[in-house]
Every structure is written in C-alpha cells, then in structure tokens.
Amino acid sequence: MLAIFLKTLPFFALIGLGYWAGRTRFFSEEATAYLTKFVFYFALSAMIFRFAANLELAEVWDTDLLFGYLWGTAFVYGIATAVAFLRGLSVEEAAIEAQCAAIGNIGFLGLPMMSLLMGERAVGVIMVMLAVDLVVFSSLIVILITGSRDGRMNLSILRTIGRGLIANPMIVAIVLGFTWSSLDLPIPDPMNEFLAILGGAATPGALFAIGASLASKSAERLVIAGWLSFCKLALHPALVAIGLLYLFPVDPYIAAVAISSAALPVAGNVYMLAQHYGVAPQRVSASILVSTVISIVTVSAVIAWVQV
Numbered sequence: 001m002l003a004i005f006l007k008t009l010p011f012f013a014l015i016g017l018g019y020w021a022g023r024t025r026f027f028s029e030e031a032t033a034y035l036t037k038f039v040f041y042f043a044l045s046a047m048i049f050r051f052a053a054n055l056e057l058a059e060v061w062d063t064d065l066l067f068g069y070l071w072g073t074a075f076v077y078g079i080a081t082a083v084a085f086l087r088g089l090s091v092e093e094a095a096i097e098a099q100c101a102a103i104g105n106i107g108f109l110g111l112p113m114m115s116l117l118m119g120e121r122a123v124g125v126i127m128v129m130l131a132v133d134l135v136v137f138s139s140l141i142v143i144l145i146t147g148s149r150d151g152r153m154n155l156s157i158l159r160t161i162g163r164g165l166i167a168n169p170m171i172v173a174i175v176l177g178f179t180w181s182s183l184d185l186p187i188p189d190p191m192n193e194f195l196a197i198l199g200g201a202a203t204p205g206a207l208f209a210i211g212a213s214l215a216s217k218s219a220e221r222l223v224i225a226g227w228l229s230f231c232k233l234a235l236h237p238a239l240v241a242i243g244l245l246y247l248f249p250v251d252p253y254i255a256a257v258a259i260s261s262a263a264l265p266v267a268g269n270v271y272m273l274a275q276h277y278g279v280a281p282q283r284v285s286a287s288i289l290v291s292t293v294i295s296i297v298t299v300s301a302v303i304a305w306v307q308v
Contacts (some may be wrong), residue, residue, distance in 0.1 A: 005300040011113050012296045018211025032212040039205040044107065045173040047199030051123040052177020053187055060124035060178075060271050068248035069131050069258055072240030077102040077137065080231050091148035092279045099273065100287045101231035103133055104264035107170060108210055112203035113264075117303065118257055125257040127174055133267075134171055143166055145277050150254075213268055214292060217285040225286035228266065230293050233298045237263040256306035263302035265291035266285070 028037075054058075080101035084094035101103035104110065106126055114122040166172070180187070187195070240262040244255040266288045274284040 004304040007117060008113070008238070008296075009298050010305070011109070013203060014064065014207035015211035015214070015292070018208035019214050020211070021208070022212035022215025027215075029216055032209060032216075035205060036209045039108065039202060039209055040080055041169045043198055043200075043202035043205050044073055044111065045169040046195045047202045048123070048127070048170060048173040049177040049180075050187070050195040051120065052127065052174055053180040055124055055178075056181055057178045059106045060127060060181070062125075062128065062250060062254060064248040064250045065128050065244065065254055065258060066132060068243035068250060069129055069262070070136065070243075071247060072262065073132065075239045075243075076231055076236045079235065080228065081101045083227070087150045092145045094276065095148075096270070096274050096277075096279045096284060097146040097228060099141050099270045100228040100284055102236060103137055103267045103270055104232060104236070104262060105210065105260045105267045105292075106130060106146075106264055108206040108268065110261045110264050112206055114257055114261055116203070118253075118260070121253070122257040124236050129258060129261055130170055131174065134168060138229065138269075138273075141273060145279065154174065165286055208241065210268065211236040212294070217271075217289040220287065220288065224283055225290040227292035228283075228287040229294055229299055232266050232287075233263055233295055235261065237302055247300065259306050260299070260303045263295070265295040275283050 018027070022029075022032055077098045081094045083240075084097045089097070106129055110126050110129075111123060114126060196301040237259050241255070241259045244250050244258055268283070268288060271281060271284045271288055274281040
C-alpha cells in the first residue's frame, strides 16, 4: 500500500497546493471559478474527446459494467435516502445527501488520476461511469427536488434535464468523440497535438481547482459529513465491487478501475446543485471537505486492494 500511497500523493499534493492558494487568498474565489471553467469546458473536454475519437464505442461499451456500476450506485443512493428519511428529512434534503453518498469526483479527479495510475484504457471505463452519473443520477436529483416542490411531474422538468445534458461539455465531448470515431476519420496531426497539449492541462488544472475550491468549504455538521463520507469512500466502492465481481462479472482490469473510481470523494458539482436549489449547501460543503481529506488514505488502500 505504501508504494500506491506514494504514487497518489502527488495528486493530493496538487490539491493541497490549490487549497493553500485559496486559503491564503493568493487565488481568489473568482480566479478559482474561472480556472474551474477552463478545466471543465476546455481541458477535460479536450482530453475526453481525444480519447473517445481514438477509440471505438464497441471497445468501451460494456453492458455488465454499466449495470454493475448502476446497481452499486443505486444501492448506496437508496441506503442514504432511507437513513435521511429515518432522520425526518424532506425529499429535497434526502436527495442531496444521497447524491453526496453516491456521486464521486470521477470527472475532475478520476479521469486524470486513473489514466496516469492505471493506463489510458481506464478512460473508457470512466466514460461509462460518467454517463451513468450524469444521465441517470443528475437527472434524478432534478426530478426529486423539482417534483417535490411542484407536487407533481411536468414537462418543464424534462426540458430542464434535457438542457442540462446538452450543455454539459463532458457529455458533448463523449458524443462528439465517438461520432468522429464511428466515421473512421483520422485525427490530423496538428489537431491531435493541439488536443494533447490542451488535454494535458486537465490534470494539474483540475487538481489545483479542487483544492482552491475546498478552501471556501466549511466543516460544519461533522457527524453527518462523516456518515456521508463513509458512504462515499467505503460503502460505494464495496457495493460496486459486489456488482462487478459477482452480479455482473466483468474483466478484472475494468472492475479494478471502476471500484477505484467509486472510492473517490464527493463530487464538487453536488455543492453547485445544493447552492442552485438552496438545499443544505453547508452539509454538502462539509461532506466534500471531509471526504477529500480522508480519501488521501482510503483511495490508496482501495487501489492497492484491487491491484492484488
């Protein structure tokens, strides 16, 4: 495990550097927001498009992976929701807590980390996981929160979901990349080098942005944050492991990447959703901060385990 920890340490060191820059105000919240936009709309999108355009959908698509990951994620989502209801929380608060328990930072942290630690083939696995997170669970939280407020389902919810998916650069990059691949068009060398240079900024940029954004997070309600962090860092990868090793068995390498990615801390976009809808943003903030700090050790442990 020590060898794996030393390999993951530089990634968390970059997050720590970003945290220092944000905490000391060397990097303002406005600067962090613009860096996050650059990574989200340009660097990560370039990385995803380049990988997808050089792959065939048949190489990446794995129905067992999709169902195994969906099963594990839905299970932990259901557990967190049930516990929230037992505590007397509303549908909106339960939906936000379930999102913390099930949705990890596989876009900003998983893509750069796993592609470097486990090889470029890991990107295809993470694309499938991203698609499940963005299409299924990002849509589900909108349905639960908006539906509970309106008291019913209506077409405006579907329009909101559709606009959100179309506007998400990761979804767009995946679709455009596989479309390019399906047309059997070679990527011209200048374009390929451009995408490689721009995509190369995704790793340091994303990690630094994570750290800088954590500087503005609070650590209130630590008991709840601890419970949600346990769900995300331990329960989620364990359930995904059951799904991919026993219920929907997949290739060991694919299982290793998916389980490791499921062990990543709470995603930053959950905080954006909490802020947008005005539902427990401090609780989400604390969960992101606590889970990220603890994951410095737990992610290394999970990666070491799956490699064995």
